[in-house]
Amino acid sequence: MDSFHEVRFPTAVSFGATGGPERRVEIVALTSGRERRNLRLAHSRRHFDAGTGVRSLADLHEIVAFFEARRGSYHGFRFRDPFDMKSCAPDAAPSPGDQLLGTGDGETAAFRLVKRYGEGEDAYARPIRKPVEGTVRVAVGGVERTAPAHFAVDHSTGVVTFSPGSIPGAGVPVTAGFAFDVPARFDTERIAVSLSAFKAGQIPSIPIVEIEP
Numbered sequence: 001m002d003s004f005h006e007v008r009f010p011t012a013v014s015f016g017a018t019g020g021p022e023r024r025v026e027i028v029a030l031t032s033g034r035e036r037r038n039l040r041l042a043h044s045r046r047h048f049d050a051g052t053g054v055r056s057l058a059d060l061h062e063i064v065a066f067f068e069a070r071r072g073s074y075h076g077f078r079f080r081d082p083f084d085m086k087s088c089a090p091d092a093a094p095s096p097g098d099q100l101l102g103t104g105d106g107e108t109a110a111f112r113l114v115k116r117y118g119e120g121e122d123a124y125a126r127p128i129r130k131p132v133e134g135t136v137r138v139a140v141g142g143v144e145r146t147a148p149a150h151f152a153v154d155h156s157t158g159v160v161t162f163s164p165g166s167i168p169g170a171g172v173p174v175t176a177g178f179a180f181d182v183p184a185r186f187d188t189e190r191i192a193v194s195l196s197a198f199k200a201g202q203i204p205s206i207p208i209v210e211i212e213p
Helices: 057-069 195-199
Strands: 003-008 018-022 025-029 035-039 045-049 075-079 099-103 110-112 114-117 124-127 137-140 143-145 151-154 159-162 173-177 182-186 207-210
Touching: 045 182, 099 110, 099 114
Parallel strands: 003 075
Antiparallel strands: 018 045, 025 035, 045 207, 075 182, 099 173, 110 159, 114 124, 137 143, 137 173, 151 159, 182 207
């Protein structure tokens, strides 16, 4: 992508958005009647329509300003997924033991934040690239560590890096809890709305799509 702005789409509007993950699967029907299915992409991609979150002309004015500042679909931005924005359940607070990042080997200092969906071998590990500043909690072997004494977080990439004296030992699990945003961009070249239609309750369509930052 050309550029990413580390700013968040208006949260009040995003909380009223509709959308969710998309999976691209290629399905080939065989002559035997069976199917062969292949994943086209390793990771899911989320799509949203933020138009359903617009409640007032003030909201619409804010969105138009945000759209212009991002140059339409040119610059990426942070988007708060109203359905999935924590390492834990929606009604819980992130804790340092929420998600397994990996196991130490005594040498590796950097661990990427991930969120797992499902259990066992079938679980899907989603890379988390835009954690919310001030929310990341990390534990090594079940013992919580503190930043910046033991580790640092790159909030633009989602990578946790331990300081030289705090690198996890061999066989020790590294876990974390956090809140996060979705890296996204506008999936349209224009926002079309008329004042009369808006007053009549017709909302504009504001498509937003997840991107690889």
